[in-house]
Amino acid sequence: MRVGFISFAHFHAWTYGDLLARMCDVTIAAISDADVPRGRKAADRYRCPFIPDYHAMLQDDTIDCVIICAETVRHAEIVVSAAQAGKAILCEKPMALNLDDAHRMIAACQETRVYFQLALPNRYLGPIRDVKDAVDRGNIGRVHAVHSTNRGKNPGGWFLDPHQSGGGALIDHTIHAVDILRWVLNAEITEVYAEMGHMGTSASVEDIALLTMMFDNGVIASHDPSCSYIPSRLEWGDLTFEFVGDRGGLRVDGFSQGVVVYDNRHPQITRVPVGLPKEYFMLREFLDHCLSVHGGSAYGIDGLRALEVTLAAYQSAALHRPIFIRDVRISAKEGDADGTH
Amino acid sequence: MNVIVVGRSQSAELRANIYGLINGVRAHVLVVSDQNGSMSDFARFDHAVARKNMDMIDVAVAGNHCHTWVDKALQAGIRTVLCTNPFGLGERRLEQIVHDCDNRRAHVLFRNMIALPYRDYRDRFGAQLLTPGTLRLWRRCAIDTDDGSLLDARERHLLHHDVGFLTWAMGAVERVYAHRTGTHDFQTHLTVSLRFASGMIGHLLLSFCRVSLNTVEVEVSTATRTMTVSVTEPDTEQESQERLIIDYRILIDHLRTFPPTNFGIAELRRQLSTLDAIDQSLETRLPVSLNEER
Structure with missing residues (x-):
């Protein structure tokens, strides 16, 4: 199994990298990061090529799956690109900044029948x-x-x-x-x-x-x-x-x-x-799914539900009243929930 | 030190026993037939205070009957008044008690405010509690009754106690949001979100279960400190009495050395309005905003 990393912005990437490096059936195939010094440091540590542009990494047909640990604002763009490239995806939480992005991510994975999992190791x-x-x-x-x-x-x-x-x-x-x-x-x-x-x-x-x-x-x-x-x-x-x-x-x-x-x-x-x-068990389950499951987004929906709750919480804190989750969903459909605070 | 204890038989005798264990304190018990005071109760009271100079009155009648006895005590020149709980009183009566005590330079104390270690918590941390941060008070109670009405009464009593402590230690509350769940016959869980004027976000949890720890945990985190206290509540009558003896001993020591400052009416009003807001939120299932003018 060949794994590519997209960004080490989230410090959990180092934990995942260290664990994958010790798995006998896994190769860290390449690392991409918009922060070049950080990306090079990771590539040195895991003895793999550093590819500054993640789009170039996604063109590599030998890479089976990607782990995305970028800043949350970049998750949607990267997940959609990775899905279009046919890579199984493990994405750091939170899923996205808003529900519109979250839905786009799930839809892209469903359309391309790519396995999509959120990093929820607890x-x-x-x-x-x-x-x-x-x-x-x-x-x-x-x-x-x-x-x-x-x-x-x-x-x-x-x-x-x-x-x-x-x-x-x-x-x-x-x-x-x-x-x-x-x-x-x-x-x-x-x-x-x-x-x-x-x-x-x-x-x-x-x-x-x-x-x-x-x-x-x-x-x-x-x-x-x-x-x-x-x-x-x-x-x-x-x-x-x-x-x-x-x-x-x-x-x-x-x-x-x-x-x-x-x-x-x-x-x-x-x-x-x-x-x-x-994190070991989470990565193992992800890798097992990459091998055996085609299509679906088993855990993408969990990331979406958790995001709905947090967005409702922000609205509630601003308005000083309880917020129904169904109203957050309706607002998102109407293009109302930008998710930034 | 002479203390006159006024109350119905059981509670008055319990307190008299406790005072009896404290060196230098003599308790004079006046068991009343009517909590509001009958003519014969008043006559016996007058007789007792005429015979001995009383330093303190411990009013062990129900909260809404306190005022009559406080009034009698102040007229008799007693300088320290200890009541059970201010929250059984209406706001007007409460105001009158505090006003009368202030006018006569008497100390007014409430039983639920003297309990260790809550008082100790505020004494030690003082102003540090009036800054932005988080607070959690979780009271877990084991219950051994199937009687729902008893559970409701106990929950009410402890809620009053805990809200009293929180508003006393953490200052004014701006907004509350409360929910209760459970079966009410033998189980209930109350969760209250409290937004304090200081920026502190508070969380009060009150859980009653058949099987439970019998504890109170308080944790406060501010930008510079985290302060926790965990208290195991008395499980048996004997433990409960031992705890009361300690509380009363400390109270008497305080009175003899550094008498505590009276609660201001604004402080007591704050407690009452927070309790009202919690009730309102439980009923409407909506947050309730408070202000000092309420």
């Missing part, structure tokens, strides 16, 4: 899978409420430019939680209310937020996606879920499993996962 975390299993088995009875957090540190760089990232903590740290909640609860979000703000930093995007979400099965979920982990906190962040059911409760921290390393040279805790990291 589904592959052992504790999260155990939660899914426990809820499916009815171990805590009927779920009434959930509270989740996906907090972290301010990532800086282009993440703070709303024209490139689509927003701040809300869009960046809500996607994963929404994906897990939809997956575990097997339900869709119908309504969102959000508050957002700044924690006294000069960033042009929000760094604190709180979402209240109603599911079509009656569950109420609240989610904190804030970049509220200040630099002196030793951990990078968290991914927690607490489910309240009528026969019990369930609490999980998706990041808590692992070997914790304290090192005097670095003022941060390193958490080394036990066994293989979640």
Whole structure:
């Protein structure tokens, strides 16, 4: 399997690259990046050619699939081009800045029968899978409420430019939680209310937020996606879920499993996962699909649903009222949702 | 220090027992037949305060009957008033109590505001809580009753307590959005989004389940600090009483050394209007905006 990388703008690209480089049946065939020094650095690291223009890379028939870790604003353009070139696609989240782009991406992959997956690796975390299993088995009875957090540190760089990232903590740290909640609860979000703000930093995007979400099965979920982990906190962040059911409760921290390393040279805790990291399983599933599945966009729709929720949350925070997801969809059809904030 | 405890039999006797365990405090119990006070209750009260100089009155009657006894105590020259909970009172009565206490330079304290470690949290972090950031208060309660009405009452009491703490520690609330789910007979989960005037985004969660941790967790993150407190609530009557003894001991120490500042009426109004807004939001399923003039 020959894999091409398009952009290392998102730092997750390095994790994916390191894992792919150790897979015996995978070759990192080429790297493309608009940022030439960064692209060359990645090409040196993975000992592969650097191709500045990704269109040229897409012409290479020996490349089976591409991993897109560009700035969010570029996702739509690159995904559509990759689909037209017949490459299977793994795209970093968030999917796009607006629903129009997201629909274009899914349509392009459906038309060209290209496999399209969003990078949502937290589904592959052992504790999260155990939660899914426990809820499916009815171990805590009927779920009434959930509270989740996906907090972290301010990532800086282009993440703070709303024209490139689509927003701040809300869009960046809500996607994963929404994906897990939809997956575990097997339900869709119908309504969102959000508050957002700044924690006294000069960033042009929000760094604190709180979402209240109603599911079509009656569950109420609240989610904190804030970049509220200040630099002196030793951990990078968290991914927690607490489910309240009528026969019990369930609490999980998706990041808590692992070997914790304290090192005097670095003022941060390193958490080394036990066994293989979640990204490994996500990449493996992607590669398996590339080999066996032709057509469809199994996970593209998950990226779209999560994006709808975040766009509704931005509208809610601006208007100070709950927003129905169906209204966001209608606005998008009418060309109303530009998705920038 | 002489304390006169006024209340119905069980609550008054419980408090008298607690005072009895604190060195230097003598409790004089007045068990009343009518919470509002009957002629004979008043006569016994007058007799008790005429015999001994009372330093403090602990009013252990239901909230909406407090005022009668506070008034009697202030007229008798008692300088410290401890009530259970300000929220059973209407705004007018509450205002009157605070006004009367201020006029007579008496301290007015409310039981739900003296509990550790919440008070400690504000004492330690003070103004740092009045900046933009995030706040989460999650109270999880184990319940052992099938009686829905009891659950409703308990939820109400704890909601009052927690909103009281939050508005007291974090200042004015601009906007609330609240939802409740559950079966009401034995399970309920309340989630409240609170937008504070300081820019703090708050989240209050109140969960009642048959099987649950019995805890309260508070976490506040600002640009410079993260402050967390986790309290295991008493599980048994004995633990509950031990906790009360500690709270009362600290209260008495405070009164003897650095008497606490009275709550202002604006502060108490803020608590009442936030509670009203939560009720309104639960009913309408819409966010409710507040302002200090409400």
